[in-house]
Amino acid sequence: MLDYKLLAALAAVVEQGGFERAANALGLSQSAVSQRVKLLEARVGQPVLVRAAPPTPTDLGRRLLNHVQQVRLLERDLQAQVPELEGARPERLRVAINADSLATWWAEAVKDFCHQHNVLLELVIEDQEVGLKRMRAGEVAGCICAAEHPVAGAQGLLLGAMRYRALASPAYMAHYFAGGPSVSTLAQAPAIVFGVDDQLQHRYLDALGVKGDFAYHLCPSSEGFVRFLQSGLGWGLVPELQVEGPLSRGELVELFPTRFIDVPLYWHYWRNGGTLLAELTRHLRRAALKVLVPL
Amino acid sequence: MLDYKLLAALAAVVEQGGFERAANALGLSQSAVSQRVKLLEARVGQPVLVRAAPPTPTDLGRRLLNHVQQVRLLERDLQAQVPELEGARPERLRVAINADSLATWWAEAVKDFCHQHNVLLELVIEDQEVGLKRMRAGEVAGCICAAEHPVAGAQGLLLGAMRYRALASPAYMAHYFAGGPSVSTLAQAPAIVFGVDDQLQHRYLDALGVKGDFAYHLCPSSEGFVRFLQSGLGWGLVPELQVEGPLSRGELVELFPTRFIDVPLYWHYWRNGGTLLAELTRHLRRAALKVLVPL
Incomplete structure (x- = not known):
């Protein structure tokens, strides 16, 4: 051996x-x-x-x-x-996770699992293929990300989707989109982008027919992103789950209420990962039914 | 040339x-x-x-x-x-910043600066010496961090301190610290740590006389950290600025109300960085007077 x-x-x-x-x-x-x-x-x-x-x-x-x-x-x-x-x-379990899940539904979803099984989590923020790469490299036991295809030996379970809405502060709307947002005003108004891998704002503009470059701040923090929105520094796409308060209080408003982007979330875990991963999978599946959008 | x-x-x-x-x-x-x-x-x-x-x-x-x-x-x-x-x-300005500043006071501090000078920010999350290393490497124009000594050619300005309080949910307190937190119960109760560089929880326990290892979750997200606290997964040190709501509503309570940790924050910028950096410095200094603890 x-x-x-x-x-x-x-x-x-x-x-x-x-x-x-x-x-x-x-x-x-x-x-x-x-x-x-x-x-x-x-x-x-x-x-x-x-x-x-x-x-x-x-x-x-x-x-x-x-x-x-x-x-x-x-x-x-x-x-x-x-x-x-x-x-x-206590067991340590390393999991790669996208920033927005960690900033929103993850803690509530895993709290009973951690208590019942005496597990301590080590979370690593990675999105897309990078999380899966860490899994393939044996650095993490599981991965929450938007990428569908599992690595060899692992299983990818579709949990549901996070719904992203395009939001800005009322002051920002009045300043940049006085006559309502349009293709020409959107191309000029600063956006907020989480990081170089965040293509949500690009996709949103693309779907509206806004082509080419646009101005944006780079703000790689989920909470910072919402603060940027609230301070009127730009518009950007945020998980609905994260801004229920500011939305209901009117501190943030939608650019186009009928346009949103649903980003699928997969839970990748080793097929032969033992009962602990199976238990975590059960907890995640149950929590996802409550908080994510079914696909 | x-x-x-x-x-x-x-x-x-x-x-x-x-x-x-x-x-x-x-x-x-x-x-x-x-x-x-x-x-x-x-x-x-x-x-x-x-x-x-x-x-x-x-x-x-x-x-x-x-x-x-x-x-x-x-x-x-x-x-x-x-x-x-x-x-x-618009000008792009790259700044390295500690995660907790970005999650709290930064957006409000820079919004007028960005509007007045038509600046787009590219923020990079780094704490301590790493932010300064990026500055030395020419990757960023300035840096907010807890490290005092400026790199050659730059100036370090003390902005004030962020006050961190040790918090947990009422349910967590009842479960782990029924008779109040003590040296023996603190060593057993799971904490939350932001990342391997985050020594705040270690310092806090050390000051209380809790020696050696302790159990903790690793949660590298400012917003996720607060969600972990609220879900009762652990106790941890959070900037006061970030949890005014949950504290006032009693969703989070203090372990020891008189024990807090003040972490100094410095703004490092090039001495010959032109008027734009000088202007940003002026805005940061003014905002810091309002939100940070004077040292």
Whole structure:
């Protein structure tokens, strides 16, 4: 069998983002961690880590980590059957998630799961293919994202959709769209975009026939995004779930009430991930029925 | 003089995170952008970019980008004096900022500045030394962070402090701290930590005499953090500014009302950054007086 002491050292270095932190997490000296990773490399005859800040796994390292992730989940099932094996330390579960889910429905959806199963979550914000890439790399046990196609060995479950509405403050509307928003005024009025991967505003304008460039602020924070809207810095697409209060109080208003974008959300998880992932899947499915838009 | 067409190509590749996006942003073909970067490398006799996904600047590349950043700011002043030079295209200003500032006071602080000077912001979330590293690398024009020492050529202005309070939901308090929080119960009760660099919870526990490890969820989203608190998943330190509503409604309560942590915030900007940065500095200073805690 593989030497899991060595694999655990590799996993800790990648998950903690460095040798010193890995040593702290494992309760070892830094040189012990370093020795273990070197020994692992000697055994497999190739580097498993790129020594940068932070260290990143090589292709081979990624395959090893992917394996570690799944072994951990299976171990957890074993512990449930043979409780003598180890004390009831809380389990850590790493999940990649899109920023807007984390900012809205996720906490309520997982709270009972975390309490019942004594689980601590380590969340990583990634959207689209990047979350899946982390899953393939064995860095996370599951992934919430808009991408449909699961990675090999995993399952992708459609949870529903988040409905995004195009909003702005009343002062912004009066300033930029005095006669109502139109193709010509929309091209000139500053928008807010979450990050370079956020194409929602582009899609919205495209559907309205606004072609080419438009002016926008880049604001990579879910809460900051809403504050930008409320301060009248721009218009932008936000999950309905996130702005129920400001919408009902009239602090934010819709550009075109009948135009919205539904973004599908998938839960990707290992098919052989054990009962813990199956339980989490059950909780997510139930929560999604309540908060997401059915597709 | 340097060939700024080539430098602009380098800047676009780094800022946009790739050759294809840089080409779109510059309105050039991808091969033209690639040619320009290669020509720049031929002139300086060294690589300026590491061709990875995303491409990152080499040390020399960083020094060139740093220079580009400052030239852009000076050009802007010139345009203000000689308006014939170019149309009134909005200026893009890249700023590194800590997540909690972006989630709270930033939008209101900069809205008048953005309107008056026709500025679009590109914000990058980084805390501590990383934001300053980006400044040194010429990737951003300014930086809001808790680190005091400015990079060479820049100025660090103390804006004030954000006050963090340790909060949890009433249900969480009843479950974990029925007899009030204590050294022994705090070590067992799950906390929430923003990311591996977030040491606030560690400091808080340390000051209370709770030594060693403690259980925590990792939740790298300002809004998600508050949702985790409200769902009773853990306790954690949050900026007072962010939770005025939930605190006043009793949805979140304090662990120890007299214990808080004040985190200083500095605004770092180039000393020779022209009037635009000076104006932004004036707006930030004025806003900080209203919302931050004086130090």
